[in-house]
Amino acid sequence: MKTRRGQRQGSSALAAAAAAEASDEEESVAQDVFTFDGKSYPTYQAMVDAKRARNRDVLLKSGLLEAKAAVDHSRLEERREKAAARGLKRSKAPRAEPGPRRKSSRLAGGKADPIYVEDERGGKIEIRGMTLEGGSFTVEPEKPEFYNGRVNDGSDISISAAVELGGAKWVKEGTVAAAEHFVKETLTEVIDEMPLVSGKKRGSPTSVARGGSPAKITSSHLQSKLGSLSLDEENTKVCPDRIYSVVTHPSLDKLIACAGDKKGYLGIWNVDNAAGESATDGVHLFKPHSGAISSLAWNAAGTSLLSSSYDGTVRLFDANKGVFEEIFASYSDDKQYKGKIGYGTDHGWNSWIQSMELDHRYESGKCFFLSTSEGGVMHIDLRTKGVVTFDQELSEKKINTVSLHCDGNIMATGGLSGLVQLWDVRKVAKLSNNSSKLPKPLAWQSSGRSINSAYFSPSGKRIITTTQSNRLEILEDAHVASGLIKVPSAKSIKHDNQTGRWLSTFMAKWHPGFADKEIFVVGSMKKPRTIEVWGDDGKLLRELQGDALSAVASRCCFHPNASEIIVVGGNSSGRVTVSR
Numbered sequence: 001m002k003t004r005r006g007q008r009q010g011s012s013a014l015a016a017a018a019a020a021e022a023s024d025e026e027e028s029v030a031q032d033v034f035t036f037d038g039k040s041y042p043t044y045q046a047m048v049d050a051k052r053a054r055n056r057d058v059l060l061k062s063g064l065l066e067a068k069a070a071v072d073h074s075r076l077e078e079r080r081e082k083a084a085a086r087g088l089k090r091s092k093a094p095r096a097e098p099g100p101r102r103k104s105s106r107l108a109g110g111k112a113d114p115i116y117v118e119d120e121r122g123g124k125i126e127i128r129g130m131t132l133e134g135g136s137f138t139v140e141p142e143k144p145e146f147y148n149g150r151v152n153d154g155s156d157i158s159i160s161a162a163v164e165l166g167g168a169k170w171v172k173e174g175t176v177a178a179a180e181h182f183v184k185e186t187l188t189e190v191i192d193e194m195p196l197v198s199g200k201k202r203g204s205p206t207s208v209a210r211g212g213s214p215a216k217i218t219s220s221h222l223q224s225k226l227g228s229l230s231l232d233e234e235n236t237k238v239c240p241d242r243i244y245s246v247v248t249h250p251s252l253d254k255l256i257a258c259a260g261d262k263k264g265y266l267g268i269w270n271v272d273n274a275a276g277e278s279a280t281d282g283v284h285l286f287k288p289h290s291g292a293i294s295s296l297a298w299n300a301a302g303t304s305l306l307s308s309s310y311d312g313t314v315r316l317f318d319a320n321k322g323v324f325e326e327i328f329a330s331y332s333d334d335k336q337y338k339g340k341i342g343y344g345t346d347h348g349w350n351s352w353i354q355s356m357e358l359d360h361r362y363e364s365g366k367c368f369f370l371s372t373s374e375g376g377v378m379h380i381d382l383r384t385k386g387v388v389t390f391d392q393e394l395s396e397k398k399i400n401t402v403s404l405h406c407d408g409n410i411m412a413t414g415g416l417s418g419l420v421q422l423w424d425v426r427k428v429a430k431l432s433n434n435s436s437k438l439p440k441p442l443a444w445q446s447s448g449r450s451i452n453s454a455y456f457s458p459s460g461k462r463i464i465t466t467t468q469s470n471r472l473e474i475l476e477d478a479h480v481a482s483g484l485i486k487v488p489s490a491k492s493i494k495h496d497n498q499t500g501r502w503l504s505t506f507m508a509k510w511h512p513g514f515a516d517k518e519i520f521v522v523g524s525m526k527k528p529r530t531i532e533v534w535g536d537d538g539k540l541l542r543e544l545q546g547d548a549l550s551a552v553a554s555r556c557c558f559h560p561n562a563s564e565i566i567v568v569g570g571n572s573s574g575r576v577t578v579s580r
Contacts, residue, residue: 183322194251231548231577232548235548235578238576239266259296261574289315314370328380331345371399371401375394403463406458412463419445455510466495471497509522
């Protein structure tokens with residue numbers, strides 16, 4: 001039961017609440033007005049924008065922004081100049097003293113020597129009327145010509161000879177000594193530090209090899225490592241001309257990048273010790289080939305670097321012996337070449353070695369596949385005397401790449417036919433070339449236009465293809481497919497692959513040692529210049545950009561170290577860029 005006293009207390013409470021609410025409204029109205037520099041603003045954000053505009057005007061009037069921009073530009077130009085000066089440098093030839101000026105005997109009224117060309121044919125000139133009275137002349141001996149314009153007759157090339165074959169333009173005082181020191185001291189030390197792993201590979205006897213599989217990486221570790229990659233400093237000229245192939249030494253502790261160019265030069269860049277080799281900036285140039293170096297591959301032990309070339313040869317750089325050994329060379333079916341391992345494999349001017357793939361079933365690195373410009377694939381086994389296990393035509397057009405599945409039985413090829421084709425290596429070896437019909441692959445898929453490359457992933461579950469249809473396609477479980485591969489099994493990524501005439505084509509390549517998350521790297525035509533890292537699900541994981549990347553990096557690869565992601569890219573100016 002309510003009392004009058006209680007009613008009075010309730011009325012007083014209501015009145016106090018009403019007064020407090022009115023006071024809050026007055027304060028709210030007062031707080032809604034913001035003042036700055038003598039002006040009122042309806043909102044807090046408007047006042048903040050006014051402060052920012054005032055600060056911007058003060059900076060503009062002070063000239064600090066222009067000074068900062070000038071300093072940044074100066075530092076950028078300084079970095080670019082230093083990067084441009086790193087690596088290979090042409091040696092300046094001394095200027096010859098000008099000889100006596102030629103004078104016409106006829107115009108001077110004198111009697112001209114009765115010298116004339118009697119005959120000119122086959123590159124030879126016959127001169128008549130020449131006398132030796134009062135003078136002499138010398139005839140330079142003709143340089144020996146080797147098969148297909150190769151650098152020599154197939155004999156071993158020493159380190160010093162390989163450097164000097166590069167020509168006087170690239171050989172300076174101390175260049176040969178620096179290269180010999182790098183091979184005999186630095187590279188030998190790197191090889192000795194690699195761990196020894198004993199095991200048995202499929203199809204090979206028990207052996208001891210250096211290296212081993214790198215540790216696998218988790219998805220979280222991958223994301224953190226990709227986010228920390230930088231492209232700001234490491235850019236060096238490694239080759240004189242357009243780069244066709246790049247690879248890194250398998251050492252998990254040292255970074256040694258190798259690149260082969262259009263004219264047969266092999267550049268080796270000791271990235272981690274570039275400062276210690278100040279005379280050469282850590283770059284050593286060799287010339288083991290006369291044609292473009294289409295592929296490079298280190299063996300698992302890191303003791304041998306194999307290089308294939310358009311000149312029809314494969315050479316093995318033996319780091320322990322310090323020589324470039326010719327382990328395979330194609331020859332015509334002329335009788336004088338009978339007995340050579342490559343006898344009968346050269347079919348004329350349009351025949352060359354397009355690519356090479358090491359046969360990972362054998363740790364020695366002395367077994368490998370070769371694809372040719374005529375649509376053929378060869379398997380070479382050099383473990384004993386050296387034999388061509390098979391030489392089979394698989395396509396009517398050039399095969400750009402050949403890749404072996406991790407099980408060692410399935411092989412993928414891709415080229416100008418526009419088809420990715422899967423083959424059983426065991427059956428290909430038994431095929432005969434006498435048939436007029438091309439053999440039928442286990443499975444295939446058409447891309448519509450030519451295929452730059454097709455590579456199996458380390459797990460073998462996927463194939464990444466780079467096509468001229470402006471696509472990157474990921475084929476899954478293609479090695480177990482039969483007949484035409486269905487489209488749903490492929491992830492298609494739109495990608496501009498039109499590099500044009502003067503740039504090497506793009507070739508996407510996998511990281512060699514990831515387990516739960518496979519990734520691949522590829523160049524890009526985007527501006528600013530970019531190197532792209534993609535996941536096996538077709539998602540773009542990282543775009544690498546920076547001051548060090550000044551041109552399109554057409555050929556890219558990963559360092560095999562799985563604990564640290566390192567990307568290496570080579571461009572058509574002969575420069576190599578490292579991102580880590």
